[in-house]
Amino acid sequence: MTTRVDDTPVPAVRALSFDLAPGKILGLVGESGAGKSMVGRAIAQLLPAGFRIASGAISFEGRDLIRTEPARRRALLGRSIAFVPQAPLTALNPVMTIGAQLDEHLARLGGRTRAERRHRAIAMLAAAELSNAAALLEQYPHQLSLQASPVSSLPMSRRPRSTSPCTRRSSGCLRKCRSGTAPP
Numbered sequence: 582m583t584t585r586v587d588d589t590p591v592p593a594v595r596a597l598s599f600d601l602a603p604g605k606i607l608g609l610v611g612e613s614g615a616g617k618s619m620v621g622r623a624i625a626q627l628l629p630a631g632f633r634i635a636s637g638a639i640s641f642e643g644r645d646l647i648r649t650e651p652a653r654r655r656a657l658l659g660r661s662i663a664f665v666p667q668a669p670l671t672a673l674n675p676v677m678t679i680g681a682q683l684d685e686h687l688a689r690l691g692g693r694t695r696a697e698r699r700h701r702a703i704a705m706l707a708a709a710e711l712s713n714a715a716a717l718l719e720q721y722p723h724q725l726s727l728q729a730s731p732v733s734s735l736p737m738s739r740r741p742r743s744t745s746p747c748t749r750r751s752s753g754c755l756r757k758c759r760s761g762t763a764p765p
Contacts, residue, residue: 582616583633583635584631594623597616623639626658673722675721678720678721679721683705
């Protein structure tokens with residue numbers, strides 16, 4: 582992966598390779614600035630302006646995501662591939678309510694009615710152990726407390742899960758999610 586500085590290509594991530602078996606979770610660990618978030622963004626096709634994958638492949642289910650047509654790639658994102666950002670609250674659109682963002686994502690995933698999508702969004706927030714889920718749908722990201730910050734990982738995940746270590750309750754939810762005992 583490269584970016585350009587003064588019209589010169591500069592490597593952002595070099596020589597990365599890993600295999601991930603179906604049903605397994607991979608966590609990238611490294612120093613600040615090592616490129617962990619950029620790898621996640623590259624896989625999810627969410628690279629910032631000025632960055633590009635210079636060579637290589639990102640293979641998923643035998644398909645090179647870099648060369649996959651955009652519509653097919655979008656279908657995989659959110660259903661089979663998820664990216665949970667390092668700073669979840671910054672992943673939300675500040676001018677859209679939480680409900681509008683979840684509705685947009687759920688509409689893209691399948692042809693449910695608006696009422697069904699709202700019901701599903703409330704269930705997703707409740708599964709993340711966020712109190713007063715229906716009221717959260719009407720809030721904007723800046724109105725969320727730190728306790729509610731895991732909401733940003735919901736639109737990006739096939740099986741939305743709380744990822745915030747901020748409270749004992751959300752840490753318990755994360756353990757349940759990892760063990761498969763939390764509702765989808």
